[in-house]
Amino acid sequence: MVSERVTVKNPTGLHLRPAGILCKSAQSFKSVITFTFGEGTANAKSVLSILGACVKCGDEIELVCEGEDEEEALASLVSEIRNGLGE
Numbered sequence: 001m002v003s004e005r006v007t008v009k010n011p012t013g014l015h016l017r018p019a020g021i022l023c024k025s026a027q028s029f030k031s032v033i034t035f036t037f038g039e040g041t042a043n044a045k046s047v048l049s050i051l052g053a054c055v056k057c058g059d060e061i062e063l064v065c066e067g068e069d070e071e072e073a074l075a076s077l078v079s080e081i082r083n084g085l086g087e
Contacts, residue, residue, distance in 0.1 A: 001064065001066040001070065002064075002065050002070050003063060003064045003065070004062070004074055005043070005061070006060070006063060006081045007060045008059050008077075009057065009082065009084055009087060010057055010084055011085075011087070013037050013054075013055050013059065014050055014055040016051065017085075017086065018085035018086065019082055020073060021048050022044060022080065023044065023047045024078070025076065025077060025080055026044040026045045026077060026082070027045050028072070029065070029071050030068055031065045031066055031067030032066045032067055033063070033073055034063075035061045035062060035063045036062045036070065037053045037059060039052075045072060063077055082084060
């Protein structure tokens, strides 16, 4: 298991478009990928779970990857979040 904290930079947070991009990226890995925010945990492979976390601009989340490609998954997703998830 590997994890890393990352700050969401999207001006409108993880709304539908960036949530979809994050979800699609997470689904390309075999690892179980979740993130914690506040008191909850969200499945990064589910758009509804990501949207339900209500992550806003400036919020810090902790990505957690567990599985055979966990290191690669974590590096890729952290990079995408830091680069604004297409926005």
